[in-house]
Every structure is written in structure tokens, then in C-alpha cells.
Amino acid sequence: MYEFKQTGPYEFRLPKTGAMRVDGVVFASPAMMESMREDPCLEQVQNVATLPGIVGASFAMPDIHWGYGFPIGGVAAFDPEEGVVSPGGVGYDINCGVRLLRTQIEAEQIRPRIKEITVALFNSIPCGVGSKRRGYRFSDEDYQGILQDGARWAVRKSFGNEEDLHYIEEGGRLAGARPDSVSLRARERGQGQLGTLGSGNHFVEVGYVEEIYDERVAHTLGLHLGMTTVIIHTGSRGLGHQVCTDHLSTMLRAAEKYGIDLPDRQLCCAPVSSPEAHEYLGAMACAANFAFCNRQLVTHFVREALEQTLGASYRELGVEVVYDLCHNIAKFEEHRVGRYSKRVLVHRKGATRSFPAKHPLVPSAYRDVGQPVLIPGDMGRYSYVLIGTEKAEAMTFGSTCHGAGRLMSRHRAKKSTRGRNVEAELWEQGIYVYGASRATVNEEVPWAYKDVADVVEAVEGAGLSRKVARLRPMGVIKG
Amino acid sequence: MEKKYKNLDHTGDIKIEAYGASPEELVQNASLALTDTIAEVQRILPKQEVEWVITGENLEEMLVGQLQEILYRLDSEGMVFSKFQIDIPEPRNLRCLAYGEPLDRETHGFKTEIKAVTYHRLFVGLENGRWVARVIFDV
Numbered sequence: 001m002y003e004f005k006q007t008g009p010y011e012f013r014l015p016k017t018g019a020m021r022v023d024g025v026v027f028a029s030p031a032m033m034e035s036m037r038e039d040p041c042l043e044q045v046q047n048v049a050t051l052p053g054i055v056g057a058s059f060a061m062p063d064i065h066w067g068y069g070f071p072i073g074g075v076a077a078f079d080p081e082e083g084v085v086s087p088g089g090v091g092y093d094i095n096c097g098v099r100l101l102r103t104q105i106e107a108e109q110i111r112p113r114i115k116e117i118t119v120a121l122f123n124s125i126p127c128g129v130g131s132k133r134r135g136y137r138f139s140d141e142d143y144q145g146i147l148q149d150g151a152r153w154a155v156r157k158s159f160g161n162e163e164d165l166h167y168i169e170e171g172g173r174l175a176g177a178r179p180d181s182v183s184l185r186a187r188e189r190g191q192g193q194l195g196t197l198g199s200g201n202h203f204v205e206v207g208y209v210e211e212i213y214d215e216r217v218a219h220t221l222g223l224h225l226g227m228t229t230v231i232i233h234t235g236s237r238g239l240g241h242q243v244c245t246d247h248l249s250t251m252l253r254a255a256e257k258y259g260i261d262l263p264d265r266q267l268c269c270a271p272v273s274s275p276e277a278h279e280y281l282g283a284m285a286c287a288a289n290f291a292f293c294n295r296q297l298v299t300h301f302v303r304e305a306l307e308q309t310l311g312a313s314y315r316e317l318g319v320e321v322v323y324d325l326c327h328n329i330a331k332f333e334e335h336r337v338g339r340y341s342k343r344v345l346v347h348r349k350g351a352t353r354s355f356p357a358k359h360p361l362v363p364s365a366y367r368d369v370g371q372p373v374l375i376p377g378d379m380g381r382y383s384y385v386l387i388g389t390e391k392a393e394a395m396t397f398g399s400t401c402h403g404a405g406r407l408m409s410r411h412r413a414k415k416s417t418r419g420r421n422v423e424a425e426l427w428e429q430g431i432y433v434y435g436a437s438r439a440t441v442n443e444e445v446p447w448a449y450k451d452v453a454d455v456v457e458a459v460e461g462a463g464l465s466r467k468v469a470r471l472r473p474m475g476v477i478k479g
Numbered sequence: 480m481e482k483k484y485k486n487l488d489h490t491g492d493i494k495i496e497a498y499g500a501s502p503e504e505l506v507q508n509a510s511l512a513l514t515d516t517i518a519e520v521q522r523i524l525p526k527q528e529v530e531w532v533i534t535g536e537n538l539e540e541m542l543v544g545q546l547q548e549i550l551y552r553l554d555s556e557g558m559v560f561s562k563f564q565i566d567i568p569e570p571r572n573l574r575c576l577a578y579g580e581p582l583d584r585e586t587h588g589f590k591t592e593i594k595a596v597t598y599h600r601l602f603v604g605l606e607n608g609r610w611v612a613r614v615i616f617d618v
Contacts, residue, residue: 065491068597068617072491092595092617128592129557130518130582188555199592200618238554241594241617245547248598266598409488410591410618439590479592 002042006030010062010462014042019263020049026060027396027462029454036064044071047263051076053083053272055337055344061351061401062458063450067091069266072350075399077335078272080343084260085277086269087251087284089347091328092244094284095291096202096235097169098325098374098402099299100385102221104318105228105310107208111430111474114206117309118434118475121204124305125298126196127436127479128237135196136297143187146194147179150289151324154296160303164296166363168324169353172292174331178282182239183246186283190239190290195297197234199440199479203379204302205231206475210382213467217369217387221322223469230319231383231471232298233376235328240287247280272345281330288329295324322385323363323372327352327402335397346397354388354400354465362388373465375456377404379433379476380426380446384456384467391463400464404452413448414439435478444478484512493593493616498609502538503565505603505610506545506573510563513546513596516616517553519588523561525578533573539603541573542612546596548575557581591618 004012004026012033014024024045026033036042041064048070049058055077064073069088078084110117126133138146145153151165151172165172197204209227212218223229236243254270254277255262262268270276299321303314310317330347337344355362355371362371373386392398408416422445423433435441459465484497495512499505514520531548535541545565552558560579567573582589594617602613 067491068599127584129553130559130584130587130589132584185551185555189551191555192557193554199589200594238550242551242554245595406490409490410493411486411488436584437589437591439588443591 001038004033008462010458014046016049019261020046022049022054022057024049024060025057026064027458027464028062029458029461032062032454032458039066041066041071045074047267048074048076050261050263051084051086051267051269052260053079055079055083056397059396059399062455063350063401063403063405065405067349069264070347070349072405073401074349075347075351075396077344077346077397080272080332080345083272083345084269085272085280085330085345086267086347087244087247087280088266088268089349090244090284090330091349092241093235093328094240094243094287095326096328097291097295098327098376099232099295100322100372100374101230101299101302101319102223102322103228103230107226107228107474110228113309114475115432117206117306118432118477120305120309121206121302121475122434122477124301125204125477128193128196128198131436135192136194137192138194144179146293147182147286147289148177149173150292151296154293159297159300164299164321167321168292169326172296172324174285174288176281177285177289179286181279181283182243182286186239186242186246189242190237193237193239194290194294195301196237197298197479198237199437201444202234202479204298204477205379205473207231207383207471207473209469210472211470213469214387217468220366220369221372221385221468222320223322223385229471230302231374231376232295232302234294234298236287236291237294239290243283243287247283250276251280284330288326292324323374325352325374333397336394344397346399348399350402351399352402353398354392355398356388356390356393373400375401375403375452377452378446378449379444379473380429380431381452383471384452385469385471386456386465387468389463389465392465396464400459401455404449404455406448407450408448410443413445414442416447417442417445431473432475433478440478483508487613489615492618495614497612500609502610503567505612506542506565507563509542509612509614510545510549513549513593513616514559514561516590517593518559518582518590520561522587523559524580525562526580527578529558529577531575533575534571535573536571539601542603543596543601545573545575546614550593550596553582559587593618
């Protein structure tokens, strides 16, 4: 049983006890919190609060669930001089993230052809190892460019255009990349995986804007009712996974070396100022750039597939980037701490940046309204576009939730589909799912996930982001 | 026939439990268990032989190293294996002869991608006279 008290309509505090240096703060509805009363993810929130140099609090978003070391949905900021960096606070899939594309195609125009379009996307976007179409292979020189420059490299190679870069977090390139800190093994795992989707909960989804909650903001983001949209959800592939694995071993030794007490060895970390931290952050930035580049290539393949099936150029079809953001990352950011602005290292693991209007890092076209926040739901229901707020800036180092979170294990999900044809059931609801593996589709059924609407209601209730639009799926491809 | 491994319930990821009469057999069966989460292991033909060495301070480290090697070989060479011959000639040295072929998602009944081998609730040891390993894979 975990002790917490409600400190706001959607805010709960786990008071500082024992080795905790700060409180834990969980954003959730009262019902969600009650269901978590005995959930070990709350212990993870408390464990993160024990790490040296943590600033403010150990935060958790409403989609919190148990992870490795840090909970998924966890946010923690650290002082650069006294604090630590922890690969578990970023996750294995470094810069797993979401990109939203808008189009000038009316959904009703393409609905009769959704099967054809979905299959075209599937054939255009490689899933990963062993699939018919391979990932993009590149030279060693290219590899340097990819790791240093991310999506910018991709645009230089004519995958997309300059305009795309304005609408990607960090301009599609995280500074501080150190390719020398990426192991040969990680590079080998990444080669052949660029431009691939991956499996599990990764997807590309063609959908449409079903509802608008804020006309002004939607208009600024270029969204209108009935518009066809595309969501891309993927990350840094084998390269990122190996970078995390490599540095977890280093960090285990580092934690011992620097005398950091770990309540859980998966919180292994090193002081931000240490060589081990520099190595990790340098490699993490490379992996982040690989992921930005990956989503840029997948965008290119989406555009190609739409061009081929609809017989017009992607510019004529208006296929443009609304926004692309990370939900597994650690970044140096300036935030208000007390009365002053301070540079801190913010870890977001299964959490999204949520910057308000007027923030200099928000694309200039959106600066009047704020940073778009993209929250994908499961493949049977809906996803949301939100906007960043000042309250997030004030309360959570500009952070909010990232998605729905699983309700059911993969095993249970598969069991629940026995005797059922999931694809047929979804098609009856107007959603065409085309997957590389029946097993993956069955593991990713909508009822295996929490309802993302509840998560969005909680972050809006807490003031961390505001609803702008709801998107519904029409065609989904799974790796 | 003695069960070699099984899947355990885990909400977000995949947890397996593998068994063996010896440490070598345990590592062999854990390797099969991992492969079986990726594709239908019985559909993979043992056409090509690949050899590798894993070093580690103890059996737990060597087992984790072995499983990580399988993920590495898949991503970097596209290979999956259905037969593993494991030899632990010295305490910190594991030799593996693996037999398999390039992964073809359709032919091999692809199931899912595994991102990593985690250390969470990792157990490698003796239970009731047999070797047991419990490992969680990040999906």
C-alpha cells in the first residue's frame, strides 16, 4: 500500500520519506489513483526520488505504468552539477516518438480505397529484419551524418524537404551527438534498419480529424474536420536498443564507483559531469538522431505510397508535417526553478514535452498557440492532438503524458482473441488493419490498452496540456 | 518430455522461464525460448552454422550475454537459430555453436521484435534440483 494525498483535482503527492530527496507527484484522476494504490509503479516513482541532484519532484503522468527503473510515464529533472543521468530514465527505445502528418485529402474521398492505400503503405514501409523490403542501407560516411544530423541528413539526401525540419522537436537533430560513443555492435544493429517501422506497438495509421475542441489552435496547426491524417510511431530501432544496453552495463559500474545508492539496479546512473555520463549522453543523442532520421524516411515512404495510389505529388496532396516529438529522451533545458531560470537535465520516459505559447523552442508558425502534443491511442479507438501549456512549464518541466499504456499482457491479449478474427471485427468498425504478423495484431488489440481518453482527460484536468482535436483511424499498418 | 521453457504473464513485455538439467542445457533452452518469442522456432531450419564465445563473471552474465548475442545476430546479420550447442569449458567462458538461417517473416511465422534483454527480476539458479532462468524481454 502506498501513502499518497490528493493535492489537486488531478494531482497526488507521495510525501518524501526514507531515502527520498523530493516528493513524488502523480497526475491522474482519483479513480486511476485508487486503482494504483498497490501498484509497484508508485514504488518506482519513490525510487527515482532518491537519486542525487533531483530537482523539484519525481513526476508521473496519468499513463504511468511499471518500467525498468524509472516508471513509464516518468519525468525527472536533475541539476547538471549535483545530479545524475540514468539510461533507465530514457528507455531502451531512445527517441521512440510520434509524428503527425496532415494532408489536404478529405477522408471521405479515400475511405472507399482505404484497403488499397493501407496495403500500399505496408508495401512501401519496411517493417524490419526479415521483411520483404529492406531498410535503407548506407555508407560509413552516411552513418556519421545520420548520427550527427538526424532528420537534417535525411533532407540533404532528398527524403522530404527543409520545411519538414521546422516541425520536428530539436529541428530533427539533437545537439551533442558523439558518434565515437556508439559501439560497433550498436552500429551493426542499426545498419539496414533505417526507414523501418519495427513491431510491437509501432505503427503507421491513416486516419482523419473527427472532432475539433479548439478551432483557433486547430486552424493554426493546419487541421480541419474530416481531414485525412497520418500518424507514424517508431523509434531508434536496434541501434538505440543496443546503445541503452551498452550503457546500462557502464552505468552499473559507475553507480558503484561514485558511491550512488541504488534502490533498484535498473536506476543505475552516473553524475552528469562524469565521463560515463558524457559518453551516454553523446551516444543517446546519436540514437535520438537515428530515430528522427527514421521517422523522416518513413514519412518519405508514406508520401511515395500516397503519390503512387492517388496519382498526385505529395505537395499537391498537401502531405505536411504537423509535428514530430520524442517520448523517450533526456535533454538539457532551461526551466524556472524557484525564482531563477536554470539549466537542468530533464528525463522523459514515456512522456512528452509540452511547451506553451511564446516559448522560443516552439516553431514560429505555432508560437502564438504553443507546441503540439501528439497522444496516440490504440488502433481501434482514437488519438489526440493537444497543445502545450504554461502550467506544464510551471509544474512538470514542461511535460505531459505520451499514450495509453497496456491493460493486458501480450499473452492474455492473444488468448482473448482465440476464435475471433480481430481484423474482421475492426473492419466492421471501418478500420482496416494490415499487419506483418497476426501475433502482433492480436497482442495489440484495442482492449489490451487503457482508454487514452481517460489519460487525456487527466492531463487536461491537471492543466498540463489542452485538447485540440481527436483523430480516428481508418487504416493501420503493423510491423 | 521435460518442458524446455514457457512464457509467463507480464503486462508490458515478455517474460520467459527456461529449464535445464545442467547450466549448458539451461542456456540452450533459454536461447530457444527467446527465439520462440521472435518466430516459430520449429520452422527455422538449421542450415548454417555460426560460432561465438560469450564471457561473463558468472552464469547469469553469460546467459544474458548469450541472449543479447541472439538479438545482435538477428539485427546485424538477419539470422535466427533453432539449434544451440552450448559448452562452458571454463567458469567464465561460454562457447556456442548455433544453427539457423536468415529470417523470413512469412516462412518463419514472425511473432514480434524484441528490443532488449532486461535485468529486471532476472533469476538464474537452481530450484528443486534443476537449473531455472527467468528473464524479461523488452518488446
